[in-house]
Amino acid sequence: MEVTIIAETTGDALHPVTAQLVGAACSMGGAPTVICPGGIGTSEASTISGVTKVISAEGECFGTFDSGAWADALSPLCEGVVMTSSSAHGREVLAQIAAIRNIPIIQDATGLENGIRVTRPIYSGKAIETSVVSPPCAITVRQNAFESPGSDGNAGISTVNNSSNIGVAVKEALAKASERLDVAEADIIISGGRGMGDPSNFSHLYEIADIVGAAVGASRAAVDTWDEIPHGMQVGQTGKTVNPSLYIAVGISGAIQHLAGMRSSKYIVAINKDADAPIFGVADYGIVSTWEDALPPLKEEFAKL
Amino acid sequence: MTIAVLLKQVPDTTARITVSGGRVDEAAVGKWSMSPYDEYALEYALQLKESGGGDLVAITCGPARASKILTDAAAVGADSLVHIVSDDSGIDSSNIQSLLASAVRRTGAEVVLCGKQAADTNAGSTGPGVASILDFTCVGMVSEVSVEGDGFVAMRTSPSGNEKVSVSKPCLFAFDKATTEMRRPNVRGIMMAKKKAVETWTPEDLGVTIDSPRVSLESHSAPAEKPPGQKFEGAESVPTVVSKLRDEANVI
């Protein structure tokens, strides 16, 4: 079965989800071609085990993100099952490729089987949908849902020059407030809620995050109450959906909209002074304590690791 | 300038979702609301209308109950209301995109606002798909938009930070969470909205044939239940939890 993967990149390297996409494609018996928009990460892509060929898609349009221009330029290169990450960019580009090629699209797959049987969360994770689709079709895949294969591949790289008109002009790029890891990228997340009392107390979370290489997240109540906590940190139904190995919720009650964004985390730790807080219902390890008491020993224990 | 906003009615974020007979039980949903990101799209559509002038058309596709969100949109200032009636809950995204795109074309709108993803499908296919069908420039992850000259400037999030972008008509903006919440209707707005006519269009009116879905739904299921977690009293338990994270869970 022919599979075309459009690589996800960060800066001038491949994003780890690209290898996971190859893993996902191989798990359903696919032989994937990887397209690298803008020619980024081609040599790395060629070493991912299972990749049959790499296409370096070069063209002026790849300098700016314009999903329509990207879709126009990439669509002619796509065959069979077309896959991207279910990141914001991945979804936007693939939805347009699907419309151009008139093929069905399924977003945010967390499970794939031969057939092609796709499972994905719907209603913000309150239900799971299983559906069947056949090639040609388009599928976006959730980060961290599939294993990456090894890196002993040696696929050939070819170059295609294909551009399209850009309709989106970037007037100003406002750098991120900090160089900190984004919650959508992190394998460990420590999030604070309104229970942190004051935005300055998030410094405790940053200190712990620095020790374990975690990203710091927040509840919507924290983001909405305090200007210092940017919206990009919000986890939940109207924030980011995250899927880390470890999610530590501090001073977060566990409202249904917050759970929607983080309940699929592999392990959840909750620190809350209220033993009846709903967050304990999804926590693998719950600590009934104030953060004032619990964070200093947590930092100390993590530092010992 | 005609502005179109695409609004979807979905179970309220507080609604419990139950599954029976392998399907989500829609009849058991206690409360239906406008999908959260669509509220931001509507608010900014109103702001575009206020600053640039023109007519704001609110469009939804769905069963009879969905017209409620059109009335809600009228109460805050939408000028005309279009309901594409579809009772088929199995209708797939490609069909919805064709219907919405045809409806937009019919209104003559040159700018479309919608949510980045609906709270039921969690997909994010509709906006970009509609833009592609109409050959409109598509901007996703938008948190602000305003009129500038003949076109627009928008703020969007990107993995490296925020970007201020300018685009010309025709274009579509898919909204992320915005900086301004949707305004609340006043009494006069609510009264006027009750009298406002909802135009109903059928797929035939729009010249769209509904194809049988190419994604066949096998089943819905409840999410896997997690085994009950372990709960500890007091900060003294922190070392125990950390050692369990290391030895039991193997995550650190």
Ligand SMILES: Cc1cc2nc3c(=O)[nH]c(=O)nc-3n(C[C@H](O)[C@H](O)[C@H](O)COP(=O)(O)OP(=O)(O)OC[C@H]3O[C@@H](n4cnc5c(N)ncnc54)[C@H](O)[C@@H]3O)c2cc1C
């Ligand atoms: C349409 C819609 C969309 C929404 N989307 C989101 C979303 O994306 N993400 C989101 O998070 N929310 C979202 N919400 C909001 C959600 O309903 C809750 O209001 C919010 O999650 C509550 O945040 P919180 O847990 O930080 O605050 P609270 O509910 O106020 O909880 C604070 C918690 O901190 C504990 N606490 C207090 N002091 C301490 C202390 N010293 N030490 C330890 N614990 C302490 C308390 O026991 C309490 O459990 C949404 C709501 C709506 C209506």
Ligand SMILES: Nc1ncnc2c1ncn2[C@@H]1O[C@H](COP(=O)(O)O)[C@@H](O)[C@H]1O
């Ligand atoms: N049936 C519908 N009627 C009106 N707008 C819709 C419909 N379905 C999707 N949309 C719009 O498209 C956005 C994304 O939906 P989705 O692709 O289903 O995630 C929604 O937030 C709405 O703005």
